[in-house]
Amino acid sequence: MGTACEQGEIFQRILRGESDGDLRSSMKFYDFIELQPVDNNKFMLCASEDKYAAVSCREDLKNFNRRLYELAVKSGKPVVGTSDAHFLDPEDARFRAVLQAGQKFVDANDQPPIYLRTTDEMIMEFDYLGEDRAIQIAVENPRLLASSCENVRPVPDEFCPPSVENAREIFENTIATRAHQLYGEKLPDLVAERLKKEQQAILGNHFESLYVISARLVEKSLGDDYLVGSRGSVGSSFAAYLMGITEVNPLPPHYRCEQCDYVEFPGDSGNIVGIDLEQKDCPDCGSSLEQDGFDIPFEVFCGFDGTKIPDIDLNFSGEYQQEIFHYLKNFFGEGNIFRAGTITTISDRTAAGFANKYIEEYSNTSSWAEKERLKSGIEGVKQNTSQHPGGMIVVPENRSIYQFTPINYPANDRDSSFLTTHFDYHSMEDQLVKLDILGHENPTQLRHLKQLTGIDPVTIPLDDPQTLQIFTDLSSLNLTEEELGMKVGVLGVPEFGTIFVRDLVTEAAPTSFADLVRISGLSHGENVWNNNARDLIKQGRADLTSVITCRDDIMNYLIKNGLPENIAFQIMEDVRKGKGLKPEYIQKMQACRVPAWYIKSCDKIKYLFPKAHAAAYVLMAFRIAYFKVHHPTAFYASYLSLKADHLSAAYICSLSAIEERMEQLQGIIEQKRREGKTEKRDEKEYGIMEVLREGYLRGISVRPPRVSKSGPFRFRVESEQLIRAPYVTIEGLGNTVAEGIEKAFKEKRFTSIEDLQNRTQVNSTVTETADGLGFFEALPPTENRQLF
DNA sequence: CAGTGGCACGGGCTATC
């Protein structure tokens, strides 16, 4: 425990003029006394505060240090020279100034010289105490201090998995029972071998508890009638499939009989997934066979040698995420579950803003290079802490969170029901396990669709031809390309509806479920489709089945070409993280006659899905698409009530309002893009409007609920002819001023739209439409909002 | 009725899966 700088207790006492005796007794608490260079305290000479009034020259500052030294010696405490370093080199003071200017400090340019002194510099700083003492302070005592510290390892380095009672038994029993349920009394060799391999790896790496608790979470959610979406690489695990953690079956495409034990792996069905197999009846009992299997290697999840520590990802309904958090906390206990924290840094835009501001206020340079220098100098500086989207860290019973990280309330909110780790989870990922409990809207939407139609999403036929057709043309939607302005009917289908994916779908022309999985892979990550697969297909060098569409493609292909398994795996991992290919890997690939285009393709990819994730997402997308084709009203209703909770009634009733809004949004989006803004709310709203518009074109009657007011509109005319329409609560619509203003407009209380705009003080842009008014701005969202 | 503290909302930026 050292005495710190002039803000520390001891120095403050000196400034207050305390006696030697008092100072010495205060010093007892500390292990060593710090002396800092006098220039560190130079600011006192011209500071206006009272406590510095008596400090008038450098000699005064030296005298402070002389006195500290004497008292320390008398108290038997070692004196250590410290520089109070806030930056490394003197010239780095500029970066600190930029940071402070950005945070509205005044006089940011007045920086004390708090850089790291070299030994020689440090000796010089204390020469007024005499050379021997200076050396003692700068060299000998710091060494003494360092040597008195034992060798400590602040954080354990071994893997500390949580333990769930009987986890091994539960794990083994569950997968065995379920395997026999699905694949019969005697498991086919392929199934048995896969299970054995996974079981060994999972138990060997102490992962069974994570499987068991994940299964429990899914069970809990399903029990509360909230379906769970699969996600992540865990769909590569057959054991996970058997435990209900994922609905992705990683076995090769196969048939299986629900009524008897018949199982068939047709083999060599390379380009398709189980869903695409031709339908057929059980040769043993005649009932219609089930088809499944996406053909995914377990190693994508776990690696070959057990060094990869995977996580388990789950998509819960956003509405239900908190519920699961609490369930997890109750399961492991308050002190064992923490939400992972994240650390916000000063990044591109903020750094640029700070640099600009600094230059504007403190410097007159117009040099682009200097601006970039200042910007890059502050990039990456920690700014704030925040909450991880869904990462929950599990601390085993025999450990304490403090062995790994401090913890804190998110955003200093003491009412928060969760604490977050102060360090991000990467600092403890090799020690503790993390469950990724993400919130997503798909499960919520499917839940609504189930409620609206009575159809259970899991029963939806995944080979429904009309649903598959929307990825080709608009025939299933009874629309024309002219009407809709696009060739395919994927608007509103999750992760398929954006212009980029629409064009991709159009170009790639999928004809099977397997193709959809490929497209899902191709449409996520930079340089997977554009500048890559797309060109290769155009040039005829490859086709949809041979380009790289997901991580697994790479690993499988390289192993097939004769690369060692672990190298193939490592290359896959580097590629999926966008690291490009190391020269040694390129050599190895060339040695195995991997074609140049393939190597280049790997090298360009910036991010790549695992097939398991693509499959999981296509399953969800396909079901939502099924509703879109066969139950359109329910589809648009569920979509809009989830996504468009900001639309006012008048807006929803008018096609012209929608189209005008779309036009307006395009302008805003374009401008933001030009300015390099990162905010995407307008783009999101545009996407919603596209779906809304499509609903109209399909003749769907999308109407707001009949508004039953919870009270009369408060609507009054102020003396200065300013109409105020305070928020009123309308059941089902939440708080809105829209209705009241529209009513006033219809009563001709405004002379024009401009008049309305001027006198209502509504922030929205208002336009007149055929059937009312359009309000183009977000209104307060409400809970439990039902539009239909 | 001026002053003020607090809240809601929109917008900007960042993190993460």
Next chain:
DNA sequence: ATAACGATAGCCCGTGCCACTG
């Protein structure tokens, strides 16, 4: 390098409004 990965969410700040206070 060519426009394009999609989705979800948290935190902070400025602004405007409102209720409360004295």
